[in-house]
Amino acid sequence: MDETRSFSIAGSGTYLPRREVSASELDELTGQAAGATAERFGVVKRHWADQDETSSYMGAVAAQQALDEAGWDPSSIDVIIGACGVMEQPIPGTSLLIQRRLGLGDSGITCFDVNATCLSFLQAFDRALAGFALGEWRRALVVSADIASAALDFSEPEASVLFGDGAAAFALEAEGPHHRIAHSFRSYGDASEACKLEVGGTRLRPSDDLEDFLARAKFQMDGPEVFRATSRRFPTFLQELLGKAGTSVEGLSLVVPHQASAAALEHLKRCLADGHRKTVDIFANIGNQIATSMPFALHRARMDERLTPGEQTLLIGTSAGVSLGGSVIRW
Amino acid sequence: MDETRSFSIAGSGTYLPRREVSASELDELTGQAAGATAERFGVVKRHWADQDETSSYMGAVAAQQALDEAGWDPSSIDVIIGACGVMEQPIPGTSLLIQRRLGLGDSGITCFDVNATCLSFLQAFDRALAGFALGEWRRALVVSADIASAALDFSEPEASVLFGDGAAAFALEAEGPHHRIAHSFRSYGDASEACKLEVGGTRLRPSDDLEDFLARAKFQMDGPEVFRATSRRFPTFLQELLGKAGTSVEGLSLVVPHQASAAALEHLKRCLADGHRKTVDIFANIGNQIATSMPFALHRARMDERLTPGEQTLLIGTSAGVSLGGSVIRW
Numbered sequence: 001m002d003e004t005r006s007f008s009i010a011g012s013g014t015y016l017p018r019r020e021v022s023a024s025e026l027d028e029l030t031g032q033a034a035g036a037t038a039e040r041f042g043v044v045k046r047h048w049a050d051q052d053e054t055s056s057y058m059g060a061v062a063a064q065q066a067l068d069e070a071g072w073d074p075s076s077i078d079v080i081i082g083a084c085g086v087m088e089q090p091i092p093g094t095s096l097l098i099q100r101r102l103g104l105g106d107s108g109i110t111c112f113d114v115n116a117t118c119l120s121f122l123q124a125f126d127r128a129l130a131g132f133a134l135g136e137w138r139r140a141l142v143v144s145a146d147i148a149s150a151a152l153d154f155s156e157p158e159a160s161v162l163f164g165d166g167a168a169a170f171a172l173e174a175e176g177p178h179h180r181i182a183h184s185f186r187s188y189g190d191a192s193e194a195c196k197l198e199v200g201g202t203r204l205r206p207s208d209d210l211e212d213f214l215a216r217a218k219f220q221m222d223g224p225e226v227f228r229a230t231s232r233r234f235p236t237f238l239q240e241l242l243g244k245a246g247t248s249v250e251g252l253s254l255v256v257p258h259q260a261s262a263a264a265l266e267h268l269k270r271c272l273a274d275g276h277r278k279t280v281d282i283f284a285n286i287g288n289q290i291a292t293s294m295p296f297a298l299h300r301a302r303m304d305e306r307l308t309p310g311e312q313t314l315l316i317g318t319s320a321g322v323s324l325g326g327s328v329i330r331w
Numbered sequence: 332m333d334e335t336r337s338f339s340i341a342g343s344g345t346y347l348p349r350r351e352v353s354a355s356e357l358d359e360l361t362g363q364a365a366g367a368t369a370e371r372f373g374v375v376k377r378h379w380a381d382q383d384e385t386s387s388y389m390g391a392v393a394a395q396q397a398l399d400e401a402g403w404d405p406s407s408i409d410v411i412i413g414a415c416g417v418m419e420q421p422i423p424g425t426s427l428l429i430q431r432r433l434g435l436g437d438s439g440i441t442c443f444d445v446n447a448t449c450l451s452f453l454q455a456f457d458r459a460l461a462g463f464a465l466g467e468w469r470r471a472l473v474v475s476a477d478i479a480s481a482a483l484d485f486s487e488p489e490a491s492v493l494f495g496d497g498a499a500a501f502a503l504e505a506e507g508p509h510h511r512i513a514h515s516f517r518s519y520g521d522a523s524e525a526c527k528l529e530v531g532g533t534r535l536r537p538s539d540d541l542e543d544f545l546a547r548a549k550f551q552m553d554g555p556e557v558f559r560a561t562s563r564r565f566p567t568f569l570q571e572l573l574g575k576a577g578t579s580v581e582g583l584s585l586v587v588p589h590q591a592s593a594a595a596l597e598h599l600k601r602c603l604a605d606g607h608r609k610t611v612d613i614f615a616n617i618g619n620q621i622a623t624s625m626p627f628a629l630h631r632a633r634m635d636e637r638l639t640p641g642e643q644t645l646l647i648g649t650s651a652g653v654s655l656g657g658s659v660i661r662w
Contacts, residue, residue, distance in 0.1 A: 003467075055533045080518075082446075086421045089535070091528035091550065092652035093446050096520040105521030108564075111652065112454045112516075115413075115424050116443040123443045130461045136334075147533035185443075187411075189427040190436030197422035200531035202386045202478035204420070206548050217537050219422065233439075321423035323442065 003183055003244065005129040008176025009307075010072065010139075012299045013065025015058040015167040016286070017049040023161075030157040037161045042262030044284040046164040048149040055088035056097035058167035059145035063098060066141065070171040074104055078137035082113035083124035083144045085290030086151075086197065098143055110137075117195075118258050118319035119185070120144060120291035122327060125170070125315075126183055132174035143169040146290040151197055153218035162261050163219075164287030168295035177309065179330045182245035186237060187323040191229035194222045195320035223261075230318040231267065237324045238271065238316070245328035247312060252328075254306050255279045258317025259286065259293040268316070280306070293317075307331045334514055334575060336460040339507025340638075341403065341470075343630045344396025346389040346498040347617070348380040354492075361488040368492045373593030375615040377495040379480040386419035387428035389498035390476035394429060397472065401502040405435055409468035413444035414455035414475045416621030417482075417528065429474055441468075448526075449589050449650035450516070451475060451622035453658060456501070456646075457514055463505035474500040477621040482528055484549035493592050494550075495618030499626035508640065510661045513576035517568060518654040522560035525553045526651035554592075561649040562598065568655045569602065569647070576659035578643060583659075585637050586610045589648025590617065590624040599647070611637070624648075638662045 022045050026037040037043045049058065059082070067074070082095030089097075095111035114124040121144045131137040148163035198204055199217040206213045242248055249271075255278050257268055262283050269275030280297045289296055294317055301307055309331050316326035353376050357368040368374045380389065390413070398405070413426030420428075426442035445455040452475045462468040479494035529535055530548040537544045573579055580602075586609050588599055593614050600606030611628045620627055625648055632638055640662050647657035 049533075051539075084533075087446070087532045089527065089529045089532040090417045091526065092448050092520075092523050092650070094532075096518055096523050096652040096654070098520075099518060100520030100523055105523070106519060108517040108519060110516045111518035111520065111654065112445060112447040112451075114443060114445055115418070117423050120443075127458055127461075130458075130465055130467065133465055134461055136461065150533045150536050185441045186439040187427055187430060187442035188437060188439060189423075189429075189431030189442065192423050192427050192431055192436070195422065196420065198420045199537075201418045201420040201425075202415075202481045205481050206530075206537075206545055208382075210545075214537055214541075319423070321427040321442065323427070 003181065005133050005180045006175050007129055007132055007178050007180065008173045009170060009178065009302065010173045011066040011069030011171040012302055013062040013169050014296050014299050015061040017047040017053045017165050019048050019050055021046045021048055026161045029154045030161060032157055041161050042284055043161050043287065046287050047166060049147045049165040055084060055094055055145040055147055056101055059094065059098045059143045059169065060101035062167040062169040063102060063141055063143050066169040066171040072139060072171065074107065077109050077139050077141055079110040079131065080141045080143065081124045081128060083120040083142055083291055085117050085120055085146045087113065094145065116319055116323060117321060118290050118293065119317055119323055119325040121295045122315060122317065122325045123185065126327065128172055129180055138174045140172045141169060142172060144292040144295050146292045148290055151217060151219045158223050159219060159221040162288045164289050166286065166289045166292050166296060168292050168299050170295060181328050181330055182241055183327045184237065184241040184244065185323060185325040187321055188229060189321060191225065191322040194225040194229055194322065196220050226322065229322045230324060233324060241326045241328065247328065249273045251312055252278060252314050253308060253311035254301060254313040256294065256298045256301055256313060256315050259283045259288050259297060260318060261288060334512065336464050336511045337506050338460055338463055338509050338511065339504045340501060340509065340633065341504045342397040342400030342502040343633055344393040344500050345627050345630050346392040348378040348384045348496050350379050350381055352377045352379055357492045360485045361492060363488055372492050373615055374492050374618065377618050378497060380478045380496040386415060386425055386476040386478055387432055390425065390429045390474045390500065391432035393498040393500040394433060394472055394474050397500040397502040403470060403502065405438065408440050408470050408472055410441040410462065411472045411474065412455045412459060414451040414473055414622055416448050416451055416477045418444065425476065447650055447654060448652060449621050449624065450648055450654055450656040452626045453646060453648065453656045454516065457658065459503055460511055469505045471503045472500060473503060475623040475626050477623045479621055482548060482550045489554050490550060490552040493619045495620050497617065497620045497623050497627055499623050499630050501626060508662065512659050512661055513572055514658045515568060515572040515575065516654060516656040518652055519560060520652060522556065522653040525556040525560055525653065527551050557653065560653045561655060564655060572657045572659065578659065580604045582643055583609060583645050584639060584642040585632060585644040587625065587629045587632055587644060587646050590614045590619050590628060591649060592619060
């Protein structure tokens with residue numbers, strides 16, 4: 001099967017919340033010794049959303065930036081795909097709320113959301129490329145926006161200081177100079193307890209047992225278990241993906257990973273030839289923004305002119321569930 | 332553009348919660364006069380999920396039924412798409428939880444979720460067909476499961492008695508006798524306030540203002556506003572969809588709609604030639620199961636041998652947001 005999908009990036013944008021939280025503030029919040037957040041977790045600062053900086057607000061600002069660069073007539077957009085780790089609210093989807101904020105609420109542009117936790121963008125991007133390849137769509141807006149700070153448990157430094165908020169958006173067009181040459185996505189539900197946010201769906205309800213509901217309202221992560229579930233599968237996964245792309249680690253000039261943690265990024269860099277130079281790492285100042293990390297890092301690489309024509313980039317990451325996902329793109 | 336996508340249904344299944352709630356019980360719950368739930372809303376009974384009947388539990392039972400009929404080797408499944416109106420929990424996605432419950436948690440089968448509220452199944456089905464057309468996947472399991480009863484406000488009969496719980500799943504295969512010959516999906520975020528569930532995402536947090544959080548923890552619907560937002564757009568939408576399919580209302584032998592409400596179903600039947608005979612209506616006993624309604628009704632039609640080879644079926648519905656969506660299938 002030919003997995004090559006051609007596309008172009010017509011524009012991209014990001015949004016970072018105005019409020020900055022320093023590593024020393026995080027030390028205090030998490031009850032750690034001074035300097036621990038920086039030393040143990042490689043954190044310089046985080047950006048956290050204020051009340052008015054909702055997921056759809058941040059997503060719409062990033063999307064407008066992408067649209068401004070693209071210069072598209074809004075009526076030419078075929079689809080808006082929301083690609084958040086966690087939605088702004090269960091009903092309706094974040095894509096619809098973003099469409100309205102963009103002033104396109106009467107446009108009829110198809111809106112839906114794709115969820116694969118931290119890999120939502122990668123999966124949504126792949127769905128957009130599939131739509132392009134079939135001629136269903138010519139112009140797609142893929143938007144990630146996440147507010148991790150909404151559900152952090154500060155009694156668990158490892159499950160809290162890693163995370164930051166923000167949004168990133170890409171205006172993508174069918175055909176063009178870029179080629180996604182291979183894609184892989186593997187899921188292992190056996191590890192679904194390792195990384196979870198239980199409150200906010202159909203199972204736990206405040207009317208049943210409020211105390212229990214509130215006790216489970218924070219994100220929980222068993223870091224070592226997530227590492228075990230993903231790292232043992234990672235080498236084979238990467239090898240298969242690169243094999244499908246007909247390339248090798250040496251054939252990659254850039255790696256844009258999900259920004260899971262400083263430790264995960266270090267592990268990834270060591271798996272790659274010249275990994276420290278090739279890998280986009282924005283963890284210290286931006287953090288793990290759930291689904292937003294990958295497009296945020298890709299936008300940064302694009303702004304830094306690191307998406308070099310003819311060269312190959314690997315988008316790669318892991319997500320709660322767990323899933324492993326990656327794409328190889330030749331620019 | 333040719334929108335024809337060939338596929339086959341290898342199996343399908345459903346799950347209905349064991350607990351039955353009669354119309355007279357609903358009269359009492361909602362403070363209405365005896366008989367009002369039946370007379371005003373056309374409700375005979377509802378099925379509501381008990382604590383152990385979670386979204387992923389119900390989804391897995393329906394999925395196993397579909398897989399049993401298909402007789403597939405589980406390792407041949409390429410993708411499991413969760414297509415719920417509301418997820419079981421925000422992290423990880425319901426598709427992963429279903430994968431685990433099916434005993435496939437170490438399989439690596441791709442899992443992700445698609446959300447378009449009540450049209451999640453239609454959108455997920457379309458994404459599966461796109462994957463088939465590109466040769467990305469050959470076998471897909473699309474599963475909807477919803478527990479509307481988790482967030483009903485009984486002080487609003489119109490926003491509560493309509494809804495029921497359940498799950499439905501389809502085992503779909505690339506190529507085969509069936510052809511999806513046209514598809515349309517239009518979204519209008521201007522009406523996103525008309526139908527909403529605010530609690531369960533990144534915006535409202537119990538730690539900010541618990542009283543406000545609890546006050547907004549129920550589903551809210553402005554029925555007349557939803558009707559205005561969708562009905563004025565419906566005739567054009569239907570005409571365009573049938574035009575793309577090269578057919579007319581007369582050319583349809585069956586209509587499988589989202590089961591929004593008795594009033595909405597009646598409105599739809601009147602828009603169609605011979606609509607009362609052609610339309611699958613399971614509202615009285617099953618209700619509006621959010622995203623599960625459409626696949627549940629489709630499964631019923633399949634069991635009743637109403638998916639006649641060579642004849643055309645319209646899948647159609649509206650969802651919160653609002654969106655209008657439909658597909659024409661020739662069996």
